[in-house]
Amino acid sequence: MTTRRQADGAIVVDVRGSLDAATVGALQEALLGTLQRERPLTLIVDLTFVTFMDSQGIGALVSGHNAARETGTRFLLRNPSEFVHRQLRVTGLAEMFGLPPSSSSQTYTP
Numbered sequence: 001m002t003t004r005r006q007a008d009g010a011i012v013v014d015v016r017g018s019l020d021a022a023t024v025g026a027l028q029e030a031l032l033g034t035l036q037r038e039r040p041l042t043l044i045v046d047l048t049f050v051t052f053m054d055s056q057g058i059g060a061l062v063s064g065h066n067a068a069r070e071t072g073t074r075f076l077l078r079n080p081s082e083f084v085h086r087q088l089r090v091t092g093l094a095e096m097f098g099l100p101p102s103s104s105s106q107t108y109t110p
Contacts (some may be wrong), residue, residue: 001026003034004055010042012078016049019057027057035071043068048079053087062093 001013013030017023034043045064050057061077068075077097080088088094 001030003049005040006044008042009040010044011038011040012044012046014046014049018052019050019052019060020052021052021056024056025045027060028063031060034066035067036074040070040073042074042076044076045077046078047084050081050084053084055091056088058087058091058093061097065096 001018004012004013004014011034013027013034015027019027031043031045034040043064045061065075077099080099084097085094088097088099
């Protein structure tokens with residue numbers, strides 16, 4: 001997992017591999033820590049290389065989304081795989097993240 005700042009000031013958290021019990025702590029720390037330290041206008045979570053996500057991974061995204069809303073930060077998911085998108089649809093959270101009915105569009109803006 002890496003964090004970088006784009007030219008427009010948005011901060012991107014690049015997530016790789018599985019989001020499960022073994023890795024979710026690092027994601028939560030990256031999201032919440034970045035929000036507290038940096039106070040970005042936009043926080044983008046790039047899910048391009050996420051191969052698996054369970055309920056704990058979903059919970060980390062929800063926590064990040066809620067914390068971003070509290071600080072006035074725009075929270076975006078970028079490039080979720082079909083698997084990740086399906087997990088969010090099945091749990092009824094796709095709408096909260098502004099996801100379309102299918103994963104044909106790659107960047108979502110809630």
